[in-house]
Amino acid sequence: MSLVLPSELVVDRFLPTVRAMLAMRLADRGLTQREIAAELGVTQAAVSKYVSGESGGDDRFRDDPETVATVERIADGLASGEMDGYDALADLLSLVHSLEDRGPICELHEEEMPELRGLGCDLCVRGLDPDLRAERDVLTNVRAAARTLASTPGMADVVPNVGTNVGMALPDASDETDVAAVPGRIYAMGGRIEIPANPEFGASKHVATAILAARATDPDVQGAVNVATDDALLDAARERGIDPLEFDADYEDRATHLSDRFGERGSVPQVAYHRGAFGIEPATYVFGATATDAAERVAALLEASTSSR
Template identity: 30%
Template sequence: MEKKVALSIAGSDSSAGAGIQADLKSFSFLGVYGVTAITCVTAQNTRQVRFIYKVPAAIIEAQIETLCDDFSLDAVKTGMLYDEEIVHVVAHQLKKHHLRPVVDPVMVATSGDALSNKGFIVSLKKELVPYSLMVTANVPEACSLANMTITDEKDVEKAAKDIFDLGPEYVLIKGGHLQGDMVTDVLYDGKAFHHFTLPRIPQKKAHGSGCTLSALITGLLSVGEPPVSAVSKAKSIVWSMIHEGYTPGKGADVLNHSTTVQIPPIIQYSEQFDVWLQLKNAVETLLPFLPVQLIPEVGTNFVYALPNATKRTDVCGIQGRISRYKDQALLCGNLDFGASKHVASIVLAAMSSDPTMRSALNIRYAEKTLKVCTKLGCTLGSFDRGLEPKNASSTMEWGTNHAIATAGYVPDIIFDSGAVGKEPMIRVLGKNPQDVLTKIKRIADASFP
């Protein structure tokens, strides 16, 4: 097995939320082998930075030199460099080995404690930024680098141009410090601005989010992602890591670097994100209570369509479905648009009759389950695969339309008793994932009290 190698030149965070610890976890998340050169050792927790030990310049130099003698480095990032002496040593080594880094100009910790001294900015702008591939700055850092005040997106774009004029190939300014329910990061490549927007996650301090973002960008660059794509994907990953973060100490929350986090797909507009997030939350609610007896052999899919959806790529579903593992329901795969074929076809057909019926989920067929549905007051519709016309383009589309036409409306349940090589199936339909969840919960509770 061969892996790409990424180097982080940064400080050590004893709480493991930021610094090289966050960088290594980010590289590992991407399947990239991470190596490090430690610039400072900090004594910090989720509440404060108590002490900073600056690693001697000769040791920092030796770490980088030793790594370059052995590894073919595919990408490099810098984090906490602390002062002008470290900046000088790092810049010299990177130039010597022809490595253009992603520069995260770390100046202050999430706790508000300073992670750099007064001479740091001048040295960074003179020696390292001009040689960098990309600078990833938050708003306060961008203010320092561009020597200006930033209060809105127009200021962000001006600051990005000013920092670009210092010499980097790309400038990314993160918008988390600006006001608003949406957070927009702006990437400037010297010709155009690229905007990446996702909803703000309230009540999160997200210790280590800046380190993680720059490390993910670096890791993605190491595996061949173009810079614009690397930033887009990294932002989506960080959003999920923050969203599914937790609070291990008494201070700031930290990111969840687990590979099980659900990453939002590349979003073209806000409605897509809303649909994805509602479905994600519904799936997470479903898994703990879904009886494995209701999971069919082919697995369960759960979908939610955009308003006015007309094609499969307008429907968000589970790429790998929900499967049975021992006595638990297990999610296998990510949520994405176009991931479902059969259940998506059912929803699209239902929406052609009733545009409000945008969600559905399939469960195992059983006469007992149908009786439970009837007893609960659910409306039922069905189709017989044996009656499908030979010229039908889709069994699910034809069957759903047939069931709706026979009932005269879109029922809560559409089922079929299968055919040779085709598993019988029950589908639960609803206006949205929460509506479907409510119906499934009632069915599960009544079927397995």
């Protein structure tokens, strides 16, 4: 893991860009390079590079409306004498805090530390959030589950035409935004499993619906994988002592229908499936305590079904 502090990005990427922006705007307002150097606390040679456009910088800050507005305000204030260094510093610090809250600094931080992607990280703004660890654990589990599916022999044969997915809910999940899955679904291409992106919360309505319905009966069920309905896989489940539950495909309210069916059984089946309907591809859900549990169950069933074919 590459450990990068947001403050490093402020020093290395934000500050040089904003200094260059300020230097150019102060020059436009008639200040000499010596005066600009004194205002910014840099050398006159540095100001010369800033004004000539040779300083580099990051376009994300140059194009950010809030950054542009702040720089214009500071340039006006310094040029007119209505603002001193303390005032300028206060404005810049306020801007940094804002840009760390889902802004360009946050975006850069996720690029430098991919482990943060999909976490909805508020560490810079609100400090250590106990809920963040739970979110991170769920995302890590879904990533591991996706890797398990990608390495499972025969998985490509049971990926539906619309793709498959693997998901896991937070312990206190109440809606689909509390369920992490792979954005864009998982696809089979050329006999291989393609995982298009890292998991995110709210990425799959269908898997989330199944998981939330299962949790209504058994809160310990937090993970699920959807695959194509395959008789060999269903037979393998029965041979392993699993009693697959069949449900109807064409209910408008899938969540309520699944919840009712699970409630009728009195438990959440490890495998639930339907045979499809007009415009609806046959699908099977494999459940587990976690996403990894569900993926490993799929792998075991595929191995058993392959040996019996």
